Amino acid sequence: MPLYGSLDLTQAPARLPTLPHLDTEAWALPKAETMQLLIEVPRTTTEGLLPKAMHPALPSYVILAVTKYPESPVGPFNLAVLRLGSRAGAHPRGFLLGAVASSAAAAQELRTRWGFPVEAGEVKFLRRHDRVMGTVTKNGKIILDCALADPQPVAGSDVQYINWVTAANAPLDGQTQPLLIQVDPKYTFYKAERGTPRVSAFDAAAWHAPGMTLAEPIIGTCCTVDTDLPRIRFVMDPLKPVFQGTRRIRESRADE
Amino acid sequence: MKFGLFYEISIPRPWTPEKERTVYNNCLEQVKLADELGFDHVWAVEHHFLEEYSHCSAPELFLTACAMVTKRIQVGHGIVVCVPEFNHPIKIAERTATLDILSGGRLHVGTGRSATWTELGGFGANPDTTKKSWDEFVRCLPKMWTQETFSYQGEFWSMPERTILPKPYQKPHPPMWVAITSPGTEIDAADRGLGSLGLSFAGFEEQEKKIKEYRRRIQSCEPVGAFVNEQVATTNFLFCHEDEKIGVEMGKKLGNTFNYLATQLISTREVYSSPSYQSLGLLPALRRAATGPDAGDQQTEGMAYGDPARIIRAVKKWESLGVDCINFILNANEVVPQEQVMASLRLFAKEVMPHFVKKPGHAAVAAGE
Numbered sequence: 001m002p003l004y005g006s007l008d009l010t011q012a013p014a015r016l017p018t019l020p021h022l023d024t025e026a027w028a029l030p031k032a033e034t035m036q037l038l039i040e041v042p043r044t045t046t047e048g049l050l051p052k053a054m055h056p057a058l059p060s061y062v063i064l065a066v067t068k069y070p071e072s073p074v075g076p077f078n079l080a081v082l083r084l085g086s087r088a089g090a091h092p093r094g095f096l097l098g099a100v101a102s103s104a105a106a107a108q109e110l111r112t113r114w115g116f117p118v119e120a121g122e123v124k125f126l127r128r129h130d131r132v133m134g135t136v137t138k139n140g141k142i143i144l145d146c147a148l149a150d151p152q153p154v155a156g157s158d159v160q161y162i163n164w165v166t167a168a169n170a171p172l173d174g175q176t177q178p179l180l181i182q183v184d185p186k187y188t189f190y191k192a193e194r195g196t197p198r199v200s201a202f203d204a205a206a207w208h209a210p211g212m213t214l215a216e217p218i219i220g221t222c223c224t225v226d227t228d229l230p231r232i233r234f235v236m237d238p239l240k241p242v243f244q245g246t247r248r249i250r251e252s253r254a255d256e
Numbered sequence: 257m258k259f260g261l262f263y264e265i266s267i268p269r270p271w272t273p274e275k276e277r278t279v280y281n282n283c284l285e286q287v288k289l290a291d292e293l294g295f296d297h298v299w300a301v302e303h304h305f306l307e308e309y310s311h312c313s314a315p316e317l318f319l320t321a322c323a324m325v326t327k328r329i330q331v332g333h334g335i336v337v338c339v340p341e342f343n344h345p346i347k348i349a350e351r352t353a354t355l356d357i358l359s360g361g362r363l364h365v366g367t368g369r370s371a372t373w374t375e376l377g378g379f380g381a382n383p384d385t386t387k388k389s390w391d392e393f394v395r396c397l398p399k400m401w402t403q404e405t406f407s408y409q410g411e412f413w414s415m416p417e418r419t420i421l422p423k424p425y426q427k428p429h430p431p432m433w434v435a436i437t438s439p440g441t442e443i444d445a446a447d448r449g450l451g452s453l454g455l456s457f458a459g460f461e462e463q464e465k466k467i468k469e470y471r472r473r474i475q476s477c478e479p480v481g482a483f484v485n486e487q488v489a490t491t492n493f494l495f496c497h498e499d500e501k502i503g504v505e506m507g508k509k510l511g512n513t514f515n516y517l518a519t520q521l522i523s524t525r526e527v528y529s530s531p532s533y534q535s536l537g538l539l540p541a542l543r544r545a546a547t548g549p550d551a552g553d554q555q556t557e558g559m560a561y562g563d564p565a566r567i568i569r570a571v572k573k574w575e576s577l578g579v580d581c582i583n584f585i586l587n588a589n590e591v592v593p594q595e596q597v598m599a600s601l602r603l604f605a606k607e608v609m610p611h612f613v614k615k616p617g618h619a620a621v622a623a624g625e
Contacts, residue, residue: 155531218527
C-alpha cells in the first residue's frame with residue numbers, strides 16, 4: 001500500500017500550537033491576493049516531515065504561498081506559508097510546515113484558532129507588471145525571496161487549490177492531545193494568472209523543514225479571490241491512517 | 257458483448273526482482289487462460305513512475321509476450337501516450353506494426369495523452385499541448401501505416417519523406433481507440449471515428465449519456481483512419497465466485513485497493529494550472545469511492561463481482577446502455593491470490609459468457625483472411 005509519513009507528533013507535543021477548543025468561528029477574507037508556487041523537492045529531503053497518518057505525494061512537492069489579506073477580523077495582514085504536498089487518505093492535502101504572518105495579532109489568532117505553526121515577521125507582497133514578488137524576513141534575516149515571473153491571465157477554473165492540514169494540540173474527548181486539523185477554505189476567483197516560479201532565497205530550517213532543497217519548479221499562480229478560514233469540521237488522529245482515524249466535528253459549512 | 261482483460265500491472269512494495277517477475281508471470285498465465293476461455297481482448301496500459309499502481313511502462317513488450325503465448329485473443333496497446341516527449345510517432349507506427357505482424361493481425365491501438373503530473377513532469381512534457389499533440393499523432397498514424405512513403409510538417413513533429421516499415425498485418429490498419437477519462441473526450445473520439453475506450457468507473461446514468469452522445473456524433477464523423485471504429489468499451493472489476501457474499505467481498509477488496517492506489521496519483525490539474533486539464537479525469541469518482549483500502553461501503557454501481565447471477569445482471573445492464581465490450585481489471589497489488597483469479601476467470605467463462613452474444617468485430621481484417 002502507499003507509503004506513509006514517519007513523523008510521530010505525539011513525541012514532541014510542546015512544539016505544536018495549542019487550541020483552547022475546536023469551536024473556532026469562521027473568518028471571511030475578501031479580495032485576497034495570493035501567489036502560490038509549486039516546486040518539486042527531493043523525496044529524501046522531506047523524510048520525517050509528514051505525520052504518520054498521511055501519505056506523501058509522489059513526486060514530493062511543496063507549495064510556497066504569499067498572500068495579501070486586505071481585510072480580516074484582525075485587520076489587514078500578509079501571510080507566507082510552506083506546505084508539503086501529501087494525501088489524507090484518498091484526498092490531496094498540503095500539510096502546513098511553517099508560516100510567517102506580518103502582524104502579531106494575525107499570528108496569534110491563526111495559531112490558536114486553526115493550529116498554524118506561525119510566527120510574526122515581515123512579509124512583503126509586491127506586484128509588478130512583469131512579476132509578483134514575495135519576501136519574508138524573520139529576525140532580520142531573509143528566509144524567503146520568491147517571485148512569479150511573467151504572469152499571464154488564465155481562468156480561475158484552471159486553478160486548483162488543495163485543502164490544508166495543520167498539526168496542533170486540541171481538546172477532544174476531555175483530553176488535550178496532538179491532532180491533525182483539516183482547514184478547507186472556499187475560493188471565489190476574480191482574477192487568475194499563471195507564470196514561472198522563481199526562488200532566490202529559501203531558508204529551509206526557518207520553515208521547519210531542515211534539509212529541504214527545492215528542485216524542479218512546476219507552476220506558479222497569482223489569484224485574487226474571496227476566501228475564508230472556515231470552522232473546523234474534521235480532525236484526525238496523527239498516528240492512524242486517516243481513513244481509520246478521522247473524526248467529524250461538525251456536519252457541514254452550513255452552520256457558519 | 258465482448259469481454260477483455262485490462263492490465264495496469266500493479267505491484268506491491270517491497271519490490272524485488274522476483275516479485276516483479278511473479279506478477280508479470282501471473283498476468284501472462286491469466287492471459288493464456290483467457291485466450292483458451294474465449295475472452296476477446298487483452299489491454300495493457302502505458303504508465304510511467306506510478307509506484308505500486310502500475311509498473312506497465314513497456315506494454316508493447318508485455319503484449320508481445322501475450323501474443324506469443326496465445327492464439328486468438330486480440331492485444332490492445334492501450335493507451336499509447338501520444339505526447340512527443342514520451343513516444344516519437346515514427347516509433348509508435350513501427351512498433352505497433354511489428355506487434356500486429358507478430359500477433360497475426362490481432363492488434364488494437366489505443367491512444368491518449370496522460371493524466372498525471374507524475375508522468376508528464378517526469379518526461380518534461382508541457383501539459384498545455386498534450387491534446388494538440390495527440391490530435392496530430394492520431395491523424396498521422398494511419399497514414400504512416402498505409403502510405404508507401406510518408407512525410408510530415410507539423411507543430412509537434414516533422415519528418416522528411418521516408419518509407420515507414422514494417423506495415424501492419426491488418427488491412428487497412430489496426431482499429432484505433434481513445435482513452436476516455438475526462439468528460440468530453442468521448443466527443444473527441446466520435447468526431448475522429450475512433451473507438452471509445454472508457455477507463456473511468458462512472459455509474460449507469462453518466463455512462464449512458466456519454467454513450468448516446470458518442471453514438472450520435474460518430475454518425476457524422478470525419479475518420480482519421482481508413483475506417484470508423486464505432487465501439488464502446490468500459491472498464492470494470494471482475495471477481496466471480498459461486499458464493500455471492502464471498503464474490504462481493506473479494507470484489508470490493510479489489511476495487512477498494514485499486515481505487516485507493518489510483519487516488520494517490522498526482523493528477524495534472526492538482527499541481528499544474530492548465531486549460532488543457534480542466535477535469536481531474538477519473539479521480540473524483542475514485543475519491544468518492546475510495547474511503548480507504550478496506551472501505552466497506554458500496555462502490556460504483558454495475559461492478560462485475562459476486563456470483564454469476566449478480567454479474568450477469570450487471571453486464572446485461574451495461575449491454576442495455578450500448579456498451580460493446582467490458583474490459584476487466586483482475587487484480588491490484590496482488591490482493592486476489594492468483595489461484596482465485598484463475599478460478600474467477602473460469603467460472604465467468606462457464607456461467608456468465610454464454611448469456612451474451614458476440615457482435616461482429618471491427619472493420620479491419622487480417623491480410624491473410
